[in-house]
Amino acid sequence: MNRLDIFPAYSLSRRRFLTATAAMGAGALLSACGGGSSPSNPGADTPAEPAADTYDGPSVELEFWNGFTGGDGPFMKQLVDQFNAEHDAVTVRMTVMEWADYYSRLPAAVTSGRGPDVGIMHVDSLSTNAARNVIMPLDDVATALELDSSDFADAVWSAGEYKGQRFGIPLDVHPLGFYYNKTVLEEAGLDPEAPPMDRSSYEDALEALKSAGISGHWMSPHAFTGSMTLQSLIWQFGGSLFNDDGTEVLWDQDPAIEALTWMVDAINDGYSPTDVGQDADAIALQNGQAAFNWNGIWHMNNLNEVPDLEWGVAPLPNIGGAPAAWAGSHNFVMTTQRSPDDNKLDAARVFINWVSRQSLAWAEGGQVPARTSVRESAEFAELTDQATFAEQVDYLRFPPAVPGIGDAFEDFDQALNEAVLLTKEPADALRSAAERAAKKLEENRNRFGE
Amino acid sequence: MAPFLAIFITFVALPAVLGLWMSLHDWDYMFEVRPFVGLENYFNLFDSASAAYQMFWNGMRATAIFTVASVPLLMAVPLALAVLLNRRFAGRTFFRAVFFMPYVLGVAVVGLLFRFALDPNIGIINAGISALGLEGVLNALGISTPIPWITAQPWAWISLVLMTVWWTLGFNTIIYLAGLQDIPRELYDAAKVDGASGWQQFRHVTLPGLRNVILFVVIITTLASANMFGQSVMVTGGGPGDSTRTALMVILGEGLESFRMGSAAAMSYLLAVFLGIVSIINVLLVRGRRRS
Numbered sequence: 001m002n003r004l005d006i007f008p009a010y011s012l013s014r015r016r017f018l019t020a021t022a023a024m025g026a027g028a029l030l031s032a033c034g035g036g037s038s039p040s041n042p043g044a045d046t047p048a049e050p051a052a053d054t055y056d057g058p059s060v061e062l063e064f065w066n067g068f069t070g071g072d073g074p075f076m077k078q079l080v081d082q083f084n085a086e087h088d089a090v091t092v093r094m095t096v097m098e099w100a101d102y103y104s105r106l107p108a109a110v111t112s113g114r115g116p117d118v119g120i121m122h123v124d125s126l127s128t129n130a131a132r133n134v135i136m137p138l139d140d141v142a143t144a145l146e147l148d149s150s151d152f153a154d155a156v157w158s159a160g161e162y163k164g165q166r167f168g169i170p171l172d173v174h175p176l177g178f179y180y181n182k183t184v185l186e187e188a189g190l191d192p193e194a195p196p197m198d199r200s201s202y203e204d205a206l207e208a209l210k211s212a213g214i215s216g217h218w219m220s221p222h223a224f225t226g227s228m229t230l231q232s233l234i235w236q237f238g239g240s241l242f243n244d245d246g247t248e249v250l251w252d253q254d255p256a257i258e259a260l261t262w263m264v265d266a267i268n269d270g271y272s273p274t275d276v277g278q279d280a281d282a283i284a285l286q287n288g289q290a291a292f293n294w295n296g297i298w299h300m301n302n303l304n305e306v307p308d309l310e311w312g313v314a315p316l317p318n319i320g321g322a323p324a325a326w327a328g329s330h331n332f333v334m335t336t337q338r339s340p341d342d343n344k345l346d347a348a349r350v351f352i353n354w355v356s357r358q359s360l361a362w363a364e365g366g367q368v369p370a371r372t373s374v375r376e377s378a379e380f381a382e383l384t385d386q387a388t389f390a391e392q393v394d395y396l397r398f399p400p401a402v403p404g405i406g407d408a409f410e411d412f413d414q415a416l417n418e419a420v421l422l423t424k425e426p427a428d429a430l431r432s433a434a435e436r437a438a439k440k441l442e443e444n445r446n447r448f449g450e
Numbered sequence: 451m452a453p454f455l456a457i458f459i460t461f462v463a464l465p466a467v468l469g470l471w472m473s474l475h476d477w478d479y480m481f482e483v484r485p486f487v488g489l490e491n492y493f494n495l496f497d498s499a500s501a502a503y504q505m506f507w508n509g510m511r512a513t514a515i516f517t518v519a520s521v522p523l524l525m526a527v528p529l530a531l532a533v534l535l536n537r538r539f540a541g542r543t544f545f546r547a548v549f550f551m552p553y554v555l556g557v558a559v560v561g562l563l564f565r566f567a568l569d570p571n572i573g574i575i576n577a578g579i580s581a582l583g584l585e586g587v588l589n590a591l592g593i594s595t596p597i598p599w600i601t602a603q604p605w606a607w608i609s610l611v612l613m614t615v616w617w618t619l620g621f622n623t624i625i626y627l628a629g630l631q632d633i634p635r636e637l638y639d640a641a642k643v644d645g646a647s648g649w650q651q652f653r654h655v656t657l658p659g660l661r662n663v664i665l666f667v668v669i670i671t672t673l674a675s676a677n678m679f680g681q682s683v684m685v686t687g688g689g690p691g692d693s694t695r696t697a698l699m700v701i702l703g704e705g706l707e708s709f710r711m712g713s714a715a716a717m718s719y720l721l722a723v724f725l726g727i728v729s730i731i732n733v734l735l736v737r738g739r740r741r742s
Contacts, residue, residue, distance in 0.1 A: 104706040107480050132480040132709065218571075221601065222687065275570040275601035278687065283572055407708050418691045421601055439501040440708075447476065447710075 055090055055350040057343040062092045062351060063116035065106065067099035071301035075365035083354055090347045092118075106335070107134045115335040118348050120171065123329040124399045124406060127162040131403035131448045135333040137165040145169075145353045156329050156370050159398035168331030169352050170370035172362060174297045175327035175396055176228045177389040178317060182310040184291040188212035195292075195312065199319045206271040209291050217292040218281035219263050219272040221420035223413045225281060226263075228326040229294045230416050233259035235397055236320030241412065246402030247441065251412060252427075252434035255320070260419050260426035262319060267422065274422060285311070296328075297389045298366040313385050315392045327396035329370065332356070368393065404444035408437035473715035480709070491716035502704065502713055508692055509700030510721070512682075516696065517675040520611045524671045525664075528619045532626035533656065546627070550620030557617075561684025564613045568599035568685065575599065600686050606694050610681050618674070622667050629663030630656070665736040669729050676725055697721050 109115040129135045149157045160168035182192035188209045196202040209216035220226035239255025266272045284290035316325045332352045359369040368390040415433035418424040475484045494500040576596040585595045599609045679698040688695030705714030
């Protein structure tokens with residue numbers, strides 16, 4: 001996810017950072033074992049595919065749209081330039097816009113036949129756009145690229161499927177992680193090299209920080225980063241946001257109430273100030289007013305730019321009992337074309353495959369590569385901060401592949417906001433939000449004919 | 451006339467009719483099939499069991515609160531300012547420019563500025579309050595500090611209204627100034643001869659002379675306030691809860707994020723009907739004052 005973290009405006013577009021349980025239900029089986037190309041595929045070629053490493057057709061231009069407006073934009077630009085330099089016959093033109101604009105403009109552009117050839121989408125938007133015919137199935141691409149689940153982390157790979165077809169080729173995973181300010185820990189007499197990793201030591205550390213006059217962990221009432229924190233906690237406490245096929249809302253149950261109560265208690269116990277503003281939790285860590293901040297991996301770039309800041313990263317502390325962490329994922333997509341051009345499709349495959357293999361350079365921009373081979377390489381291990389976040393890859397969760405699932409998160413975020421701002425009891429806030437979200441899911445099922 | 455008519459039909463009449471048509475369908479432009487649903491989108495807005503109901507009326511309530519709170523201030527403050535700036539004094543033009551200046555800023559700039567200035571924990575306003583030692587005064591008044599300017603009610607509304615007044619008062623001031631300059635000087639001279647005080651001059655010469663200008667200002671200010679969007683998006687994000695999520699934010703989310711365009715069109719029409727009624731009431735109120 002890419003966003004200037006000082007820019008609250010775009011935290012509005014909630015569909016950019018949803019998440020939930022890994023879709024292991026009836027809707028998304030782990031298939032994609034080499035086959036799975038659908039007969040309804042526009043532009044699906046015969047099985048005798050050319051190797052997807054080279055393109056030898058006539059010169060083509062590819063339009064590539066994404067929302068990398070933040071610190072990660074230059075990294076992608078560099079990759080595109082390098083690709084263009086290495087491939088004479090293909091020219092990729094990259095257009096960058098804010099994610100919120102991107103998601104509302106893309107369908108309109110596709111309808112008028114002016115959509116890009118290749119785009120990037122967050123994993124939680126794939127099913128909605130698949131159901132609305134904005135993007136096309138990529139099973140043939142995955143086949144041509146000889147990609148299968150073994151190339152990727154399971155949760156990431158299966159989250160890109162909708163109704164048995166593949167719609168996204170994962171580029172990265174961006175999990176939530178644990179940032180801590182070493183200087184502040186030292187001031188409170190804590191070990192700056194061993195941050196607390198379980199509930200009791202975490203609470204002890206918060207208590208020690210409080211004695212030193214520091215609010216250790218600022219609880220954000222906003223989607224960024226509060227909603228991601230709450231989601232991680234719900235899974236840690238053994239709960240879920242939705243059932244596996246995304247038909248029921250489960251965040252009105254005990255684990256969720258427990259998770260949100262833990263956040264609210266931190267405020268009541270004086271471990272966090274009240275009324276934390278958007279991004280104030282992150283700024284507080286930089287200013288030495290907080291010791292801990294649970295934030296996305298993309299936030300590293302911001303901290304790297306702060307001179308003389310002594311900070312460290314770790315996987316999320318396990319508060320609830322089961323290890324779990326929120327994550328998003330950027331996926332390559334190809335948009336539905338009115339009149340598919342086989343040359344462009346081939347070139348697009350080559351481009352997607354090339355970037356996917358080069359994703360080490362992308363990881364430097366504050367991401368975990370989705371491809372297992374890259375993630376397990378020695379070069380990636382050298383990016384120690386990113387590699388630390390990547391340790392969580394086996395217990396990351398994504399939302400069920402249900403069209404319109406994003407609509408439910410608006411209510412989830414509202415419940416978080418009401419509870420953390422102390423205007424409602426956690427249980428009340430969660431229950432009324434769950435009721436509203438359940439209605440939306442039901443209406444969406446009718447709409448998308450689920 | 452013909453060019454105007456062509457533009458009017460293309461950009462006003464057609465979209466309006468198309469919007470009405472949309473609101474009668476389950477409309478998603480990505481789908482070939484857009485089922486006709488009659489008035490269902492409208493009925494849903496009056497059916498408390500539908501998902502749209504609570505969202506929409508909470509949005510309408512937020513819009514109403516903001517309009518009722520901001521319009522009187524945006525009417526009165528610029529009028530007082532215009533009367534002052536209409537006097538002859540050194541530096542008059544400079545002050546006119548100063549008051550108008552914020553208006554040229556975009557909502558994104560103003561929003562970002564206030565978003566950080568008003569931050570409850572790290573904002574300059576709360577920092578200023580404690581630097582000046584005003585906390586004791588506020589606490590004595592029963593106000594707990596630091597003030598949660600954008601994360602609790604009623605502070606969030608107070609912040610949004612005041613920042614909007616600061617941002618847009620220049621526009622209404624300029625309109626009033628133009629109106630003031632149209633009032634003949636002889637009327638004031640005659641009033642003075644009759645021994646009218648400053649207040650009486652304002653009451654019996656200035657206000658009646660500005661009647662049409664006031665009508666214009668009240669209508670466009672009401673419409674502008676009812677269309678409030680950017681300030682909430684940038685400063686409060688619609689929070690706390692959804693208390694500052696205005697009708698426009700709800701409509702945008704429904705139409706362009708959830709892609710329920712039929713429902714969003716129905717909401718827009720309902721909002722338009724309300725604004726039409728409010729505008730008519732405004733006209734009647736201002737006209738009614740003619741009896742004086």
